[in-house]
Amino acid sequence: MTLTIGLLALMALPWAAAQPVNPVKIGMVGPLSGPSSDxxxxxxxxxxxxVEEINAxxxxxGRPLNLVVKDDRGDPDAGLQAARxxxxxxxxxTIGYCNTGVAMKSLEVFQQAQSPLIIPCSTGTPLTSTYPAPQSYIFRTSARDAIQAPFVVDDLVRRGWTKVAVFADTTGYGEAGLKDVETALAKKNLKAVYVARFALGVKDxxxxxxxxxxxxANVVFSYTVGPENATIAIGRRDLQWDVPQVGAWPLSFPFFIDGAKQAAEGALMAQTFIAEPSNERRAAFLSAFVRKFKQKPAVPMAAAQAYDSTYLLTYALFGIRNGKFGGPAVKAALENIPRVYYGVVATYEHPFSLExxxxxxxxxxxxGKVRNGAVTFANPEDAKRNLFVQRKQ
Structure with a gap:
């Protein structure tokens, strides 16, 4: 696969001397069961x-990567135990966490142990701002809500949808997301006309x-990760209230699209990756995924961001020439990745730094936009721009 070319080049470097064949253990934690397993x-x-490609x-x-997998079930206490x-x-x-509330409860374990955590899914803004950046061992490859919320608000304003109702769950994710939406609206001199808060599991x-x-309200901005997004869509349908539903990336999840069915059509959401073979890298990733798992990724963003996270960690490890992977050494290596990684989501040139x-x-x-039960590009200009993988600005 073309994405492994850089690793082959690294393996060919003069310092790639023989090492003891003991595995390099990488942690993985996330909701493999429960309501966030999708x-x-x-x-x-x-x-x-x-990992399969890198080991190949x-x-x-010469040392294989070995995953140590933990299921947090979307439960903060289980996530904390997994971190320990x-x-x-x-x-x-460790690469992991999908739920902001689960991750928040576990951050201190990684920080105190000086063990780097790379978050490929959780988007709550506080995750990477809890500790001062120079001292922080918490890294992220997903789009934090502080950039997702204003991105979506900008789109709403362009469409003339300025009377916003915000529906946010009462988890850490919903709480942080609501704050980010309200901040983004305030920068446009707007304020939500209505705010609803609800617990996970609400049915009506x-x-x-x-x-x-x-x-x-002429638009509903929802901030929740599970079936509650579908509950909102179905409720609008039952009330025959024909206004758009918009939000962050959970509106691309099966819980929403499959749960709401026709009521999900037209929903808009922020995306870093849409599962269309718009260039060679993305086509290669999607075809390799289908070959291995005999299916397309249920949530393409989660798969692509986690895939890129694993390569970024490996590129960082190659910056540690003596194989001594103490936490401070791995942290410094992540902050100073020497080579450009041409990833699926982005072209990563110095993706992390001390600050x-x-x-x-x-x-x-x-x-992204739900169309015929799948997520595609909402705007033609985005589809054209997506032919070129973006770099960090």
Whole structure:
């Protein structure tokens, strides 16, 4: 596969001397069961695909990468226990977390253990701002909500949808997302005409939707990760309230698209990756994924971001020539990746630094749209721009 060419070049460097053949342990944690498994499983699959490719060309100087996998079930306490187990088992770094609330409860474990964590899915803004950047061991390859929310708000304003009703769940994800939406609206001199808060598992939001309609809303901005997005869409349909539903990337999840069915049509969301073979890298990734797993990724963004995260970690490890993977050494290597990685989501040139632990910038985002039960480009100009993989700005 073309994405492994850079690793082959690294393997050919003069310092690639023989090393003891003991595996390099990499942690993985995410919701492999429970209500968030529809994006936890694709995250794991993306990591597994990258590990298979990397090991096929020699791993780290002849040492295979070995995944240590933990299921957090989307539960904060399970996520915390997984963090403790992974750091105790001596993984060189961990790739994981899909739920902001789960990740938030576990950050201190990684930070105190000086064990790097790369987050490929969770988007809550506080995750990479909890600790001062120079000291932080928390890295991320997903688009934080502080850039997703204003990106979507900009699109709404261009379309003339300025009377916004925000529906946010009461998890850490919904709480942080609501703040980011309100901040983005305020920068446009706007304020939500209605705000609804709800717990996960709610089955009927028609009362809140009726109130939003009465407040004059002409668009619903939803911030939740599970079936509740579908509950909102179905509620709008039942009320025959024909206004658009927009949001962050969870509107691309099966829980929404399959759960809401026809009511999901036309929904708009921020995306870093849309599963269309728009260039050679993305075509290669998608075909390799289907060959390995006999299916397309259920949540393409989760799979692609996790795949890129695994390669970025490996590129960083090649910057440690003596094979001594202490936490500070791996942190410094991630902050100073010497080679450009031509990834699926982006072209990564110095994705992290001492002062910046987020690899994704707003220019990498496109608007996705649910059409015929799948996510495609909402805007023709995004489809054209997507022919060229973006770099961080």
């Amino acid at each position: 994006f936890g499983k694709p995250m794991l699959q993306g990591i597994e695909l990258a 060309v020699g791993g780290y100087l 187990e992974l750091t105790a088992e001596g993984v060189v770094a 939001l028609r009362e809140q939707l009726t109130a939003a309609r009465a407040a004059g 910046d632990k987020d690899a994704i910038s707003q220019n990498m985002l496109v608007m």
